[in-house]
Amino acid sequence: MKNLALMLFLAATVACAQDTGFRPASTNVPGADFPKVDLTGRVEIRIKAPEANKVSVNFWSGPKEDMTKMTDGYWMYTTPPMAPGLHYYTIKIDGAEVSDPSSYAYYGGGKDASMVEIPESGVDYYDVKNVPHGEIREIWYNSKITGDWRHAFVYTPPDYDTRMKKRYPVLYLQHGGGEDETGWVRQGRVNFILDNLIAAGKAKPMLIVMANGNAQPAGWKMPDMNGKGFGSPEFQEAMRHRMQAFEDDEVQVLIPYIDSHFRTVADRDHRAMAGLSMGGMQTFQVTFNHLDLFSYIGGFSGVGGMIGRDPNQPRDFKTDFNGQLADPATFAKKVHLLWIGVGTDEPKMMHDGIAKLHGELEQQKVTHIYYESPGTNHEWQTWRRDLNDFAPRLFQAGTVNTASR
């Protein structure tokens, strides 16, 4: 009897140890035991570097710490508990900053970096589930603006290939700086989020176009920025060139391409744009310059820093945002949704900049949605949540999706 009790106790202990234990991350390449993640959000990183003198781990929005050399030639480090979501990191080996060979590569920071996924407990809106699935399609289009072939992804909803007479509204959705058009698919899980929302009847079936936000005019070359800071006139001028090339490509080439190659409803009532960080800035530039083309606008962690404006000066709604917010009543009739969001744990300047814009919009009586993602940083978990809140609000206006059925 005593033995049975002991066995039960031991079994419970083992089960408990398993439940709180470290397991290989879903972002690992097949067969890789590390990185491991536990239920508290701690991450164990391990890399083999038997002859290295110093190895450190570099989470871009997390710990940057030395790893410890073990006797078997491996180096180890365990993070404190981290927020759920996808975290970019690299590893420094004797001064070389590289990605972790145990992780799949994700394009960020201008390179194929490593990421570790920490599951969010009780949440499955970005998981692949047993619901009808849309497709992600890769397209190539030739741009007279950038002078090259450009690669983009298009999400088509589950019924796109069966309801052949139906036409669909379109969301143009942009990644952040240092990322590319793969971000919303691989990091953002845009297809699973939309599949799940559509299956639950929460979002209208829509196309989502994800372009490469890194554009520059044909023949133009980025000047040497050696020694020039982000705030320098040269850098700002170069950014302006690139932002303009992106805007021109989207408006003059990409939108006509999508409207001629997919079954879209090609009018402003059925066209939205959103983006994260740099993509949010692009969204505000493109949409406020082309309200004839868009009627839904979303800025995810990135609308504050419009190129060329002094962040310390209050906004002047007569001129800022192309003057479109000067008359809020007219704006509200024209634009069905203005949505801005930010994570509570983002860097103070980013968080406060967007919170401040929210306050100014309130004061100006501009109808809008403001969303704060609790406990998340300038990272993909914030933007997955943003999309999950933003997408259901699209194309719900009276006229939308009725003429097209």
Add this chain to the structure above:
Amino acid sequence: MKNLALMLFLAATVACAQDTGFRPASTNVPGADFPKVDLTGRVEIRIKAPEANKVSVNFWSGPKEDMTKMTDGYWMYTTPPMAPGLHYYTIKIDGAEVSDPSSYAYYGGGKDASMVEIPESGVDYYDVKNVPHGEIREIWYNSKITGDWRHAFVYTPPDYDTRMKKRYPVLYLQHGGGEDETGWVRQGRVNFILDNLIAAGKAKPMLIVMANGNAQPAGWKMPDMNGKGFGSPEFQEAMRHRMQAFEDDEVQVLIPYIDSHFRTVADRDHRAMAGLSMGGMQTFQVTFNHLDLFSYIGGFSGVGGMIGRDPNQPRDFKTDFNGQLADPATFAKKVHLLWIGVGTDEPKMMHDGIAKLHGELEQQKVTHIYYESPGTNHEWQTWRRDLNDFAPRLFQAGTVNTASR
């Protein structure tokens, strides 16, 4: 006059120097100056590792050499001239084998490795050109065989979305060992090869399905192979399990999924399968077990090593290949194409194994195509050439593509 001549001479020298000079590889991430490639196929590799003691480069089918430390903290190495095509490589930094942060990552060797593309002079069949483009579509399907969600790519030809009544033949196309379903798209450039062939009228418009060849039965776990070699009975048994899971998934789940979600002609006359290396072995296993489903068969650098047979014994056509080659006349009536190929510079065992199979097929009077890719190794340039030769031979039989128009 003398000065003018000198200037012209200098200008010619400069132009000449530019023409033979090193340029950033197309496989680099945007903005990365290295790796650089010159017209002779030499590659300059550079990586920053200021505090490392030893850095070496490891081309999987090329040089494995120490790099040289420069005064600025960078390490450099220049290869001898290498064959055109895509070359996998990694970098070793004080014992840590990692990928090069300057290169895009490509999945190979069971991880996201680096690659450098050496252009093939005078050849553009795998380039993006100004022709109608098909799409690459990502699909997810739930497999009762493997017990999980599986990811696959489908190439749809340029007219797929405009000729809504047309049905298409299908090629199932597999990657190699250590690779995954991304290989034929990213390394192989399958879409550009097919777009170009179709635009030139050389290949029939077709769907191409690229599945993940790494499968295992639901609930089955790979046994610990510590100390067990590739030839051990345990390893062979595990391979058999995985090959069977792949075959069952393709035949019982994937093909029905494709035939119910795409406009296919769902019969053996309009279904082909091919694969490279491990994918070639999978192709021969699946097709020769299911000639009721397939009538075109391609093995790219990988048909010789059928699981479980002794490579030193001559084939017995009564039993090998499921006995289907015992009667070549019957086989020729049933199978429209049997195609095998290998690169002349592949490892001797691989090259000679496939050349030997070619000889045995000749002797047995089995109608087939044998193709040798000149000067290329067990690498993607061989397989791009294979596909470029193989695809135009598909679905050209009398009945094909007529009933379906």
